[in-house]
Amino acid sequence: MSPRPLRIGLSANIYHPLPGATGLHSKSLQYLEQSLAHWVMSHQATVFIIPSVGVDGSDFRDRIRLSDYSDYLDGLVLQGGADISPECYGEEPRCPDWSGDYLHDTYQMALLNAFMAAGKPVLGICRGAQLINVALGGSLYQDIETQCDHPGPHVHAAFDKFAHAVEWNKDSRLARLYPEQSGGRVVSVHHQAIRVLGKGLSIEAQSAGDGVIEAIRLEGSSYVLGLQWHPEFHQTRCPLLLDCNPILLDFLDAARDFAGGHQA
Numbered sequence: 001m002s003p004r005p006l007r008i009g010l011s012a013n014i015y016h017p018l019p020g021a022t023g024l025h026s027k028s029l030q031y032l033e034q035s036l037a038h039w040v041m042s043h044q045a046t047v048f049i050i051p052s053v054g055v056d057g058s059d060f061r062d063r064i065r066l067s068d069y070s071d072y073l074d075g076l077v078l079q080g081g082a083d084i085s086p087e088c089y090g091e092e093p094r095c096p097d098w099s100g101d102y103l104h105d106t107y108q109m110a111l112l113n114a115f116m117a118a119g120k121p122v123l124g125i126c127r128g129a130q131l132i133n134v135a136l137g138g139s140l141y142q143d144i145e146t147q148c149d150h151p152g153p154h155v156h157a158a159f160d161k162f163a164h165a166v167e168w169n170k171d172s173r174l175a176r177l178y179p180e181q182s183g184g185r186v187v188s189v190h191h192q193a194i195r196v197l198g199k200g201l202s203i204e205a206q207s208a209g210d211g212v213i214e215a216i217r218l219e220g221s222s223y224v225l226g227l228q229w230h231p232e233f234h235q236t237r238c239p240l241l242l243d244c245n246p247i248l249l250d251f252l253d254a255a256r257d258f259a260g261g262h263q264a
Contacts (some may be wrong), residue, residue, distance in 0.1 A: 006045040006255050009073040010037060011108050011128070012052055013081040014101065022257030035077050036125065039232040043252055044246075048073060052107045066114035074117040075255035078108065078128025080230060083192055089139040098142050099193075107133040121223035121254040123247075126190055129216060129226025136198025136218075144193050144212060151178040152209035163187050163241060165208035166215070166229065172204040173225075174215060177246045183208060186229035193228065 012030035029046050030051045037047050054063055085100030087094050093099045112135050124132045128139055137248030141147045152164060167183035168175040176186070183205065191245075194213040197203070204215035204225070218224035261263070 003259075006074045006252060006259065007048060008040050008045045008074065008252075008255065009048050009050045010040070010078045011077060011078045011111065012049050012078070014052060014104055015049055016101075028109075033079055033232065034105060035199035035235070036077070036232040037246065039235060039244075040043045040077060041233070043061075045247060045252055045255075050074060050111065051077075053102050059222055060148075066111050066120070069111065069119040070114040070120055073115075073120065075123070075251065076112070078112065078122065078124040078131055078134045080126030080128065080189070082127065082129050083132055083142075084127065084140060086117065086142055088089050088134050091139070091142070094142045094146075116218075116222060116224060119222060120258060121251055122249045123224070125232070130192060130194060130262050132218075132224060133194045133201060133216060136201060138194060138198030139196040140200065141193045141195045141227075143191055145191065148193070148210060148212065150210055150213070152207060154172050162189070166242075167208050168204045168205050169203050172202075172215075173217060174204045174247075175252075177250060181242075185240055186193045186214070186231075188229055223251070225251065232238040 009034050012032060015029040015031060017026045017028060028051070032047075032049050040047050045070050050069055077175075083098050083100045083104040086098065087102050088100075088105050099134050108131055112122060114131065122132070124130075133142065144151045163185045165183060166187050168178065168181075175182075194216065195214075197216065201216045202219050203213055204217050206212065207214055212228075214228045216226045228246070231242075231247060234241045234244050
């Protein structure tokens with residue numbers, strides 16, 4: 001019998017209704033970015049969206065067992081999205097637009113902890129990398145442009161068509177995945193970034209221009225990787241962008257190794 005496809009959970013993003021909106025836009029929506037889902041599915045993994053709770057005053061959060069997700073699924077991808085609430089790392093927002101969604105963040109941190117406790121691999125994309133860092137006690141620059149010395153551009157009006165160069169740190173797992181490359185060009189869509197590393201994390205890559213942290217990994221046997229860039233936007237882009245399939249295959253191999261003979 002062939003083994004079943006891997007089951008990978010994708011954390012949901014939340015659309016909050018705008019004042020005065022009507023129809024569908026008057027509702028709270030939970031969604032995933034299509035490019036990310038298709039990237040994960042491109043190597044025969046099945047994707048399951050994991051909704052957040054606590055939206056619109058939901059009162060059933062305490063009855064949700066996150067271990068049900070981490071038991072059933074083989075791995076977790078934390079997708080990009082809105083800013084992490086500065087409250088999560090003990091700060092006040094420097095700008096009202098950077099307030100984030102504290103309930104959404106704390107739920108996803110609990111989800112991350114459930115997968116880590118189960119030993120299941122986790123891949124964080126952009127916001128997801130920041131969430132991993134904050135969940136492990138780290139902090140963020142709320143705004144690269146105003147808080148970093150000599151910052152380079154990390155977000156642009158061109159959105160997913162904007163890219164910059166990153167460099168692997170020596171002896172990192174990314175350096176081993178790309179033995180013929182010292183780094184690559186990646187799609188960048190973020191104005192916040194990792195400031196103080198969380199407990200047990202090491203730096204895998206940094207921006208070639210200003211040293212902003214671009215990839216982090218949890219030390220030890222657990223597979224927890226955070227990428228500040230968007231690998232899902234590299235699939236149909238020019239060959240000058242980093243081929244991120246080795247990263248995805250490495251993550252899926254970790255999920256497959258853990259599942260091993262437990263697949264049914």
